[in-house]
Amino acid sequence: MGIIEKIKEIEAEMARTQKNKATEYHLGQLKAKIAKLRTQLLEPPKGSSGAGEGFEVTKFGHGRVALIGFPSVGKSTLLTLLTGTHSEAASYEFTTLTCIPGIIHYNDTKIQLLDLPGIIEGASEGKGRGRQVIAVSKSSDIVLMVLDASKSEGHRQILTRELEAVGLRLNKRPPQIYFKKKKTGGISFNSTVLLTHVDEKLCYQILHEYKIHNAEVLFREDATVDDLIDVIEGNRKYMKCIYVYNKIDVIGVDDVDKLARQPNSVVISCNLKLNLDRLLAKMWEEMGLVRIYTKPQGQQPDFTDPVVLSVDRGGCTVEDFCNHIHRNLVKDVKYVLVWGTSARHYPQHCGLAHVLHDEDVVQIVKKKEKEDGGRGRFKSHSTAPARISDREKKAPLKT
Numbered sequence: 234m235g236i237i238e239k240i241k242e243i244e245a246e247m248a249r250t251q252k253n254k255a256t257e258y259h260l261g262q263l264k265a266k267i268a269k270l271r272t273q274l275l276e277p278p279k280g281s282s283g284a285g286e287g288f289e290v291t292k293f294g295h296g297r298v299a300l301i302g303f304p305s306v307g308k309s310t311l312l313t314l315l316t317g318t319h320s321e322a323a324s325y326e327f328t329t330l331t332c333i334p335g336i337i338h339y340n341d342t343k344i345q346l347l348d349l350p351g352i353i354e355g356a357s358e359g360k361g362r363g364r365q366v367i368a369v370s371k372s373s374d375i376v377l378m379v380l381d382a383s384k385s386e387g388h389r390q391i392l393t394r395e396l397e398a399v400g401l402r403l404n405k406r407p408p409q410i411y412f413k414k415k416k417t418g419g420i421s422f423n424s425t426v427l428l429t430h431v432d433e434k435l436c437y438q439i440l441h442e443y444k445i446h447n448a449e450v451l452f453r454e455d456a457t458v459d460d461l462i463d464v465i466e467g468n469r470k471y472m473k474c475i476y477v478y479n480k481i482d483v484i485g486v487d488d489v490d491k492l493a494r495q496p497n498s499v500v501i502s503c504n505l506k507l508n509l510d511r512l513l514a515k516m517w518e519e520m521g522l523v524r525i526y527t528k529p530q531g532q533q534p535d536f537t538d539p540v541v542l543s544v545d546r547g548g549c550t551v552e553d554f555c556n557h558i559h560r561n562l563v564k565d566v567k568y569v570l571v572w573g574t575s576a577r578h579y580p581q582h583c584g585l586a587h588v589l590h591d592e593d594v595v596q597i598v599k600k601k602e603k604e605d606g607g608r609g610r611f612k613s614h615s616t617a618p619a620r621i622s623d624r625e626k627k628a629p630l631k632t
């Protein structure tokens with residue numbers, strides 16, 4: 234029996250089983266069995282490497298965004314509109330068969346947008362190009378789930394289920410469960426809160442299913458069995474997702490209003506170019522990018538070419554900023570001067586741990602260098618030639 238048949242069989246058994254106190258252990262165990270099989274399913278077939286032909290696109294820019302959706306919802310039309318890169322669009326399904334990258338220029342940054350083939354129910358089990366599409370989605374920083382506003386609301390749930398089945402968790406944070414495998418000592422099970430979904434026995438059973446007999450488990454929230462399985466599997470990817478309802482030109486204004494009020498959703502029309510600026514702003518916001526402008530000592534800041542950090546990837550402390558410029562820079566830094574919303578006063582002297590905000594201006598003050606002859610003149614670091622921008626002319630910074 235293949236893996237997919239095994240999953241189907243267990244799913245059928247779960248559907249047959251009534252949910253109550255007596256069956257909860259058994260159901261938990263079945264969930265763990267399915268999770269294990271799905272992980273097996275995700276292992277790339279022997280002899281294959283990477284995402285597959287037509288899907289190996291090099292990362293570019295300050296972030297990567299994937300367009301995911303059923304066929305013919307308007308993904309390619311949207312890519313062409315936002316990036317200027319042409320991706321074939323047509324009224325028939327599966328027009329797009331590979332991954333097509335484009336670049337969005339927004340707020341002095343470059344975002345790589347990826348158009349992908351439509352995915353369908355069963356994608357997680359390899360239907361259509363599901364496997365490749367999912368691999369590319371996992372490599373991106375956020376997902377835009379493109380939906381046809383005139384079609385059933387159920388599509389959003391089906392797609393979410395498909396992505397969950399392959400370990401993607403949309404708009405969720407990792408469960409607050411500490412889990413560590415040990416060599417000896419048995420299982421220690423503790424919690425800091427009252428648990429209503431999982432008890433010690435159920436936890437043991439799940440761990441047993443994974444053949445784990447020595448481990449430390451600490452629940453820091455009232456988590457579920459699914460959360461526990463996610464933590465044990467350890468391969469889940471937590472991603473932000475924006476639900477993009479396209480084609481609002483073909484539905485009534487009341488329906489548009491309803492869709493627009495859902496969390497994490499943006500309504501657009503590619504045909505009428507409606508609300509695309511709102512979509513870009515929301516995308517930018519969700520990516521958590523932080524632009525830092527460098528100011529060489531005695532010169533004006535360069536407002537054309539920011540160092541771009543990310544809250545979610547790599548962090549945005551002064552240290553992260555220095556490492557971004559040069560990997561050996563940190564040890565030469567004495568302190569930095571910061572202007573912007575992260576500073577309490579201008580300029581603020583900050584250490585490596587200081588957390589920078591979007592649009593901060595930073596000047597690096599280095600430790601005394603040998604060639605100074607000990608006369609105490611600090612050298613400052615510049616990443617790019619300074620130019621005086623319009624913004625700068627209005628509010629000159631003094632040092």
Ligand SMILES: Nc1nc2c(ncn2[C@@H]2O[C@H](COP(=O)(O)OP(=O)(O)OP(=O)(O)O)[C@@H](O)[C@H]2O)c(=O)[nH]1
Nearest residue numbers: 304305306307308309310323327328329351503504
């Ligand atoms: N009414 C309306 N039609 C649209 C809109 N955006 C795209 N379409 C049409 O929807 C159809 C499908 O568009 P595509 O961009 O090919 O959709 P896709 O999601 O890339 O499709 P696949 O690559 O096949 O998965 C085309 O006929 C588009 O002209 C819109 O805002 N309103």
Ligand SMILES: [K+]
Nearest residue numbers: 305323325328
């Ligand atoms: K199409």
Ligand SMILES: [Mg+2]
Nearest residue numbers: 308309328329
């Ligand atoms: Mg397409």
